[in-house]
Amino acid sequence: LGVSLLYGIHLSQSLEIVSIFVLFVLGAATYGSLAADKKILLKQGGPAILTLLSMLLLK
Numbered sequence: 001l002g003v004s005l006l007y008g009i010h011l012s013q014s015l016e017i018v019s020i021f022v023l024f025v026l027g028a029a030t031y032g033s034l035a036a037d038k039k040i041l042l043k044q045g046g047p048a049i050l051t052l053l054s055m056l057l058l059k
Helices: 002-012 015-035 039-057
Strands: none
């Protein structure tokens, strides 16, 4: 996921690709919170949520 985000940011310059991969990160955080610990959603999904919000507001 990290390599995909780097690709989307630096090589393709496409916000759509970055948005998709950030949603994948959020999905992984949601699954982790359901499977293991609820704190994972804030620790892993928090930056993804902030990224999506900043992309929507600064677009």
